[in-house]
Amino acid sequence: MWFEVYRVHNPLFRDFLKEGFYLIHRNPYNRLRAGEHIVRGQMLCYFIVMLRTLIADLPQNVGKTVLIAGWVDVRRDHGKIIFCDIRDRTGTVQSVFLPQQGDALSIAKDLRSEWVVRLEGVVNERPEKMRVPGPLGSIELEVTAIEVLARAAELPFEKDTPVNLETLLNHLPLTLRSKRLRAVFTAQARIIQAFRDTLNKQGFTEFQSPALVGGDAEGGAAVFPVEYYYGKKAYLASSPQLYKQILVGSLERVFSTPKVFRAEKSATTRHLSEYSSLDLEMGFINDHTDVMAVVESVARAMATSVPKEVFLSLEASQPLLPSDSFPTIKLAEAHDLLFQETGVDKRAEPDLDPEDERWLCAWAARERGSDFLFVTHYPVQKRPFYVYEDESDPGFTKSFDLLFRGLEVSTGGQRIHNPFLLEEKIQARGLDPKNFSFYLQAFRYGMPPHGGAAIGLERFTARLLNIPNVKEAAIFPRDMNRIDTLLHDTNSEEF
Amino acid sequence: MWFEVYRVHNPLFRDFLKEGFYLIHRNPYNRLRAGEHIVRGQMLCYFIVMLRTLIADLPQNVGKTVLIAGWVDVRRDHGKIIFCDIRDRTGTVQSVFLPQQGDALSIAKDLRSEWVVRLEGVVNERPEKMRVPGPLGSIELEVTAIEVLARAAELPFEKDTPVNLETLLNHLPLTLRSKRLRAVFTAQARIIQAFRDTLNKQGFTEFQSPALVGGDAEGGAAVFPVEYYYGKKAYLASSPQLYKQILVGSLERVFSTPKVFRAEKSATTRHLSEYSSLDLEMGFINDHTDVMAVVESVARAMATSVPKEVFLSLEASQPLLPSDSFPTIKLAEAHDLLFQETGVDKRAEPDLDPEDERWLCAWAARERGSDFLFVTHYPVQKRPFYVYEDESDPGFTKSFDLLFRGLEVSTGGQRIHNPFLLEEKIQARGLDPKNFSFYLQAFRYGMPPHGGAAIGLERFTARLLNIPNVKEAAIFPRDMNRIDTLLHDTNSEEF
Numbered sequence: 001m002w003f004e005v006y007r008v009h010n011p012l013f014r015d016f017l018k019e020g021f022y023l024i025h026r027n028p029y030n031r032l033r034a035g036e037h038i039v040r041g042q043m044l045c046y047f048i049v050m051l052r053t054l055i056a057d058l059p060q061n062v063g064k065t066v067l068i069a070g071w072v073d074v075r076r077d078h079g080k081i082i083f084c085d086i087r088d089r090t091g092t093v094q095s096v097f098l099p100q101q102g103d104a105l106s107i108a109k110d111l112r113s114e115w116v117v118r119l120e121g122v123v124n125e126r127p128e129k130m131r132v133p134g135p136l137g138s139i140e141l142e143v144t145a146i147e148v149l150a151r152a153a154e155l156p157f158e159k160d161t162p163v164n165l166e167t168l169l170n171h172l173p174l175t176l177r178s179k180r181l182r183a184v185f186t187a188q189a190r191i192i193q194a195f196r197d198t199l200n201k202q203g204f205t206e207f208q209s210p211a212l213v214g215g216d217a218e219g220g221a222a223v224f225p226v227e228y229y230y231g232k233k234a235y236l237a238s239s240p241q242l243y244k245q246i247l248v249g250s251l252e253r254v255f256s257t258p259k260v261f262r263a264e265k266s267a268t269t270r271h272l273s274e275y276s277s278l279d280l281e282m283g284f285i286n287d288h289t290d291v292m293a294v295v296e297s298v299a300r301a302m303a304t305s306v307p308k309e310v311f312l313s314l315e316a317s318q319p320l321l322p323s324d325s326f327p328t329i330k331l332a333e334a335h336d337l338l339f340q341e342t343g344v345d346k347r348a349e350p351d352l353d354p355e356d357e358r359w360l361c362a363w364a365a366r367e368r369g370s371d372f373l374f375v376t377h378y379p380v381q382k383r384p385f386y387v388y389e390d391e392s393d394p395g396f397t398k399s400f401d402l403l404f405r406g407l408e409v410s411t412g413g414q415r416i417h418n419p420f421l422l423e424e425k426i427q428a429r430g431l432d433p434k435n436f437s438f439y440l441q442a443f444r445y446g447m448p449p450h451g452g453a454a455i456g457l458e459r460f461t462a463r464l465l466n467i468p469n470v471k472e473a474a475i476f477p478r479d480m481n482r483i484d485t486l487l488h489d490t491n492s493e494e495f
Numbered sequence: 496m497w498f499e500v501y502r503v504h505n506p507l508f509r510d511f512l513k514e515g516f517y518l519i520h521r522n523p524y525n526r527l528r529a530g531e532h533i534v535r536g537q538m539l540c541y542f543i544v545m546l547r548t549l550i551a552d553l554p555q556n557v558g559k560t561v562l563i564a565g566w567v568d569v570r571r572d573h574g575k576i577i578f579c580d581i582r583d584r585t586g587t588v589q590s591v592f593l594p595q596q597g598d599a600l601s602i603a604k605d606l607r608s609e610w611v612v613r614l615e616g617v618v619n620e621r622p623e624k625m626r627v628p629g630p631l632g633s634i635e636l637e638v639t640a641i642e643v644l645a646r647a648a649e650l651p652f653e654k655d656t657p658v659n660l661e662t663l664l665n666h667l668p669l670t671l672r673s674k675r676l677r678a679v680f681t682a683q684a685r686i687i688q689a690f691r692d693t694l695n696k697q698g699f700t701e702f703q704s705p706a707l708v709g710g711d712a713e714g715g716a717a718v719f720p721v722e723y724y725y726g727k728k729a730y731l732a733s734s735p736q737l738y739k740q741i742l743v744g745s746l747e748r749v750f751s752t753p754k755v756f757r758a759e760k761s762a763t764t765r766h767l768s769e770y771s772s773l774d775l776e777m778g779f780i781n782d783h784t785d786v787m788a789v790v791e792s793v794a795r796a797m798a799t800s801v802p803k804e805v806f807l808s809l810e811a812s813q814p815l816l817p818s819d820s821f822p823t824i825k826l827a828e829a830h831d832l833l834f835q836e837t838g839v840d841k842r843a844e845p846d847l848d849p850e851d852e853r854w855l856c857a858w859a860a861r862e863r864g865s866d867f868l869f870v871t872h873y874p875v876q877k878r879p880f881y882v883y884e885d886e887s888d889p890g891f892t893k894s895f896d897l898l899f900r901g902l903e904v905s906t907g908g909q910r911i912h913n914p915f916l917l918e919e920k921i922q923a924r925g926l927d928p929k930n931f932s933f934y935l936q937a938f939r940y941g942m943p944p945h946g947g948a949a950i951g952l953e954r955f956t957a958r959l960l961n962i963p964n965v966k967e968a969a970i971f972p973r974d975m976n977r978i979d980t981l982l983h984d985t986n987s988e989e990f
Contacts, residue, residue: 052779054698069779069943071941072941088747088779089698089700089746089747089748090698114940114941115941116941116942116943149779149912149943149944150912150913150941150942150943150944151941152939152940152941153939153940155940171936172741172933172936173741173744173745173933173934173936173937173940174936174937174940176741176742176744176745176746177744177745177940181745182745182746185700185702185745185746186700186746188702188703189700189701189702192701192703193691193695193701196688200688203549203584203585205584205680205681205684206684206687206688207680207683207684207970208683208687208754208771208952208969208970209971210754210769210971210973210978211706211731211754211756211769212719212756212768212769212973212978213978213979214978214979214980214982224707224721224722224723224729225721225722226719226720226721226722226731227719227720227721227722228719228768228978228982229758229760229975229976229982230975230982232982234719234973234978236706236721243970243971246667246668246671247671247970249668249671249672250668250671250672250676250677250680251584251671251677251680251681252583252584253584258754259703259705259706259753259754261706261707263724265724273707273723274705274706274707276703284547284564284644417644417645418645437980438667438668438979438980439668441666441667441668441669442668442669444647444648445609445647445648445650445668445669445672446566446567446609446610446611446645446646446647447611447645448564448611448644448645449644449645457703474703475702475703475738475742476704476705476738478705478707478729480724480725481724483705483707483708483709483723483729484708484709484933485709485932485933487709487723487724487725487727
């Protein structure tokens with residue numbers, strides 16, 4: 001109703017018409033033509049004619065009448081005036097409801113957090129002393145009209161209040177609206193795109209790796225069984241490893257970013273039942289160092305894909321990136337260093353404990369100015385069957401882990417490309433080569449020397465953005481006890 | 496051994512050193528410095544110093560000595576001379592082994608298809624009358640040295656021979672090397688990236704939608720059960736629908752490209768057990784036509800992301816794209832048209848049969864110059880519970896299918912955003928709102944009018960590239976009878 005009145009009296013009517021032209025051009029499925037504006041019902045016309053302005057674009061519209069849409073972030077009553085912070089995907093702006101706009105003001109009195117509104121108003125510069133920092137801190141919207149698009153129930157807690165992890169996960173549809181989680185998952189979208197962009201530029205081809213597999217690719221990881229057709233079992237892939245190797249034979253350089261699945265009974269801050277694996281594989285390498293060079297380029301792009309302000313808002317520091325390449329240390333050297341510097345003797349161990357990884361990363365940051373550290377040459381028995389043994393360092397492998405701020409975020413290395421040796425290694429692990437017949441075809445028909453790596457997207461995101469638990473870096477995390485809702489106090493059919 | 500000899504005598508030695516500098520700079524993990532070249536073993540030096548040239552770059556290197564690496568595509572013996580077509584990820588080049596290069600020629604005599612080799616030689620222009628079409632048709636490599644990196648077993652059939660689908664799928668590690676499949680899956684990588692790029696430019700944020708869900712989101716699709724922890728059942732997601740709607744409340748415009756899973760007992764040319772769903776969802780729409788405008792922009796970008804030569808090589812025609820928007824027709828109008836033009840009366844039916852979709856697409860191509868056609872306003876009962884009923888056309892929905900060359904490749908529309916109405920609709924379908932408690936939170940806390948769509952990547956690829964069976968447009972297709980290998984004549988643990 002209100003819109004009709006508005007249309008008749010608004011002095012900017014002609015400008016709106018021009019804008020209307022643009023919108024009709026943009027979205028021809030409305031089948032409106034410019035001439036119909038006047039003829040049609042005013043209500044309909046209004047929506048067609050008036051284009052939404054994104055909040056981030058308001059500073060370029062000072063003095064103009066605009067339409068914005070979004071959520072009520074906070075309402076503050078100041079005597080006869082009401083202030084509302086309105087949020088859309090691009091920003092938050094203060095909106096003022098004045099007594100002279102009686103209709104709008106009376107609706108504003110009912111507004112609550114998370115109500116969805118469409119507001120019309122004039123963009124004003126704020127008085128000098130009322131300005132706050134940030135690009136939208138110098139303006140406000142003087143509201144002339146409001147439409148409520150959706151109401152919201154009373155919130156169980158304020159959206160931006162820090163809550164414990166259980167509460168956060170129980171209320172994800174609400175907590176995902178918090179400044180913090182929106183910043184995290186907007187950043188994560190940039191991180192994964194940086195991975196793809198970097199590899200596309202280096203001649204890699206993306207492929208869609210399968211989730212359903214016939215068996216456990218790596219031989220050893222805990223996998224989830226799936227009830228497939230006719231009583232047959234399938235499994236959820238724990239890695240795209242075998243598929244990306246097969247594709248080296250076809251496309252030479254490939255990557256994939258599939259969900260992979262781990263059924264370990266583990267409830268650590270590092271475990272998820274499903275996570276996004278950023279996998280790459282490349283042919284015609286000399287050794288694992290060629291893979292490390294690509295992984296470095298990818299890790300740098302991912303680490304620098306997030307704008308400075310996001311680090312600030314999350315109280316995370318920007319990553320230390322050396323001007324030279326990432327520091328690299330053999331596992332044995334790492335154990336020696338640890339013994340030398342701390343007296344802790346783990347030189348007989350085939351791996352690094354979590355506390356060793358943290359110590360080594362602190363050392364790399366202090367001594368080499370790097371939050372990233374490559375550890376190479378893990379022993380053969382600690383790596384999967386396809387790993388390539390270093391001819392000049394027998395018993396140790398041409399493989400690496402990439403540590404980032406105390407946590408392993410990537411594993412990679414050179415793979416065996418000789419089909420006879422590969423079959424031998426499969427057998428030596430007590431696996432049946434017959435179960436790998438599909439995979440082994442790729443090697444039988446000519447496979448170049450190759451290698452690759454995988455980066456855990458959620459782990460990388462967590463380390464980069466100072467998130468203690470990887471569950472907060474997965475948008476809908478699954479673990480032993482939870483698929484959206486808790487499994488033990490809900491029935492398993494519950495969504 | 497041979498490399499040592501080469502190093503000492505090659506007059507381009509100094510040039511290689513320069514290139515070596517570059518490589519060392521690019522990959523510092525080798526820890527070689529320029530000065531070490533002379534001191535180290537010649538064999539090792541060779542690999543460091545000599546950079547691989549990609550075959551596509553050979554025309555810019557006429558007269559130069561280069562190193563290439565790849566697969567033997569075909570060998571042809573011509574008296575005392577041997578010709579080999581060598582293939583890498585960028586192209587295929589003819590290589591000539593001449594009698595004066597005795598060592599290389601004698602190795603060349605053993606070469607078979609798919610052997611992996613590294614070749615050194617001089618790039619020559621071919622004599623005028625020996626040229627063939629294509630960018631690499633005017634040059635050849637006069638081989639001066641060869642190294643075999645991997646041999647290949649005898650092929651069961653020539654790689655580029657057309658074979659039936661069963662044979663093709665049984666030998667994917669080999670058939671994925673064919674010109675045809677490499678063209679298809681390189682194109683598919685471009686198609687999915689076009690989807691992402693188009694949406695990123697329009698303010699959408701990517702998210703990683705979960706594969707493991709607690710129940711069947713849409714209520715009705717056949718889903719695969721997963722044995723989760725402690726005897727609990729989980730399911731494989733048949734769609735990211737509910738998650739993308741939840742995220743409209745947080746990020747307003749989102750997309751995701753997850754694998755989704757369908758357990759229907761269907762063996763048609765259109766069915767896969769898992770496929771890539773290109774999903775988008777957006778808030779603050781006026782109606783479904785806003786979604787259609789975005790879907791059109793995405794479909795155009797996807798259709799034009801593939802270079803002309805790929806269509807030629809696959810004997811596919813480039814898609815017909817109207818200069819105006821895609822033609823749009825209501826389902827009822829479509830049935831009327833069908834009756835009028837063909838006499839077939841399906842006006843009482845709530846949906847289109849496959850042959851109707853083909854007829855309508857032929858009509859749209861003929862009459863409107865478009866390989867794409869939107870069909871809107873399917874009846875309420877044929878759509879999921881969350882679909883938005885058209886106030887001005889009761890019983891019909893603000894929803895659409897996008898048909899492309901005779902096949903539905905996308906479905907979308909406006910969704911219900913009122914939580915009370917949504918709960919009502921869930922109940923009306925015989926579903927329990929309690930099972931949707933997590934999802935319904937998003938609506939309770941303020942949800943704007945919104946809508947979205949999903950495009951099947953494999954279907955789209957198949958229609959675009961003239962591939963009759965969607966299984967050939969999925970890189971490792973899964974169906975009722977196959978996960979890599981056939982399920983009925985192998986044990987279920989087989990990879």
